[in-house]
Amino acid sequence: MTAEAWIAGREATRGAAIAAIARRLVASANPLVAGLATDIAGAEAAHDLAQRLGAVLDHRHSPAALADLAVMRESGWLVTTPMEARAMADCVVLVGTTPPDLPHSPPPFAPERARRVFRLAGEDMMLRLGLLRAMLAGRRIAADADLTTIAQALRAARYAVICWSAADISPLAIEMLCRLIEDLNDTTRCFGLPTPAPGNAAGVAQALAWKSGFPFRLGYARGRAEHDPWRFDAARMIAAHETDGVLWIGDEAPSVPAGMFLAVLAPEGSDTGNAEIVISTATPGRDADAILFDPMIGALRFQRAAVPQNTLSPPAAILEAIAALCDQTVATC
Template sequence: MKTQQETNDQTSATCPACGLLCDDLILNQTSPLAVKNACPKGIEFFERSFSANINVSPSIDGKPSDLASAVKKATEILQQSKSALFAGLGTEVQGMRAVIRLAKKTNATLDHLHSESSIRNTLALQNGGWLTTTLAEVKNRADVILAIGTDITSSHPRFFEKLVWNTESLFDKPTPEVIYIGAPAEKTKAGTAPDGKAPTTITADPNHLPEIVNTLSALLCKKKIHAQTAGSVALSELVSVVEKLKNAKYAVIVWSASSFKFSHAELTIQSIVQLINQLNETTRAAGLPLNSGDGDYSVNNASAWLSGYPTRSRFKNGRADYDSFHFSTKKQHNIADALLWISTFNPHEPPISHCPTIVIGHPDTKFERTPDVFIPVGIPGVDHTGLMFRMDSSITLPLKALQETQLPSLGEVIKQLETALSNTQAAKVKTA
């Protein structure tokens, strides 16, 4: 069904380029490509995706091959492997379902390419739970937005346009007050309201955020602080932030785990969670962690409901085990005996590994070291349908197939791998 804005030459689309998953995009069906309503990041994603080389063929040791031969070679590698690592995992829900089926059959370890960031959130969540909000709640209720260590729009460009400067909300609420702490100062202009009201910007070294967040908590608990500054920020500025949070009817605290580059950042996220809990003793407040991309939330959610664990999990005889430290790509890629690298949204290169490497990925992927097998696949939301979790994990949105392609989807390739593995297994049993 066409929306009001669509014509015969146009189609609506959902953008998978960031966790906001804007579903109000309108694309031209005919050349040249034009994308209405998208931000520059979304336009770049669609331009790159539509100009990707869909005629690229699979390859074995860098030499062009057909799909059947590439699947056969990949099957041999997985067959011989006893400790395969499935990494990258840049895919959506249906792709991840297929990946998990294959991991169960091959006793593989699973890790997402952005898990160095997302694990910080997972550890904080596992430690004591957290109170987070949805995008609808931000739109309808938030009256103060505190962004810690992030300008928000660099990673989620339409955040303010869609959720903060909206004139329509279910409840009569004022335009939210925006406060930044430790965000890159030159990027905080995005927090300026349409009426020209500038955000409150507290400049701070991001490495001092642990101290600053703990000071906010201490101030909220009415602890006496004798220092004049915390993390080089004047105490008076932090007192003023605490007052705004206390007086808010619905404060939302936003952070991006990928911008917390200091060690043990999960402890700072835990402190943010505690700050939110304390605020809820007298008013309402909630957190909003920004995701890193490449389907990280879709992959973790699908993994959690299918196996009981997010990624950094390992299958053994059909059962999943979990180790947030040892099952990371960094720890595993040099001890695994086979690497399957998956990246379907973006042409991310696999890490250089000593072991046989299979890549199922974006057709434009370039390699520093030629993998043993490369199987190019279509891009979800452009070449194939898919299902993706929004950054608040409250809903999934369907991704459309917007063009015809010869390239198989990740799910189709994995199905062929599963069939080939089962056939080899059956042949072995027969011979025995």
């Protein structure tokens, strides 16, 4: 059996690694709990640990997740789910290269209508989306044939869907799309379909929101929940030496500068950066039962483990064990 924990490159017991992480995080002036590629239980446990520690919480994919969220919370949006889009859409516009293609067959719930699928990619996306919206608004404006065709199709559609990925296009382009969708709903139906950021970002954002009122980039250093998308950016904090202890959950851990503590809780085979302490975890949803955001239905869904195993604990259990030790350490000093 292989080890499940390492301290400074040597195999260690899980208990010893958990105790060492708790000790180091309690001693940190500005601890950071980041990565957060985990299930709902893991996100809740990470939140509770951060609240006890006075730590900052950020997700590995928060730039894309917050770009979508900013449009939603600042000016609202009309979105649908992939299931609904497959069933109903008679016109699909895929913006950028990331959104996957949809079947070109007629929508099952409206079989009498053909489905037209367009992909809009290439340079100058911000301007082209602006031109498309201007054309739909009936402005006399010069635009290429592709845009003209898409504008006509969107106007003629009974149920159009526009897909994008925040990783491909700028936040202002997302806002332009969402306003365009709003405009189209004056005369027909049109919905957005954002590609969710990986690492269960949408699920983690919801869990943090029901715990604290805020999504990630959340801090508890001053005993209350504070949300600051600039100040609590994990990558920025690490680069600027604004944290001294990092607990990273999930794959793609960063390498931290010398003198900064890094512990990683991740499935075997993950990139653990230059972590001092590593604990292998089960992968929620694969080898442990989990609740995850399911992009197909646009909601949280229970997922039974495909390959159940009992040797490795899910991140939530390890985070709870660390939090319990943090309480003791705080209580005794």
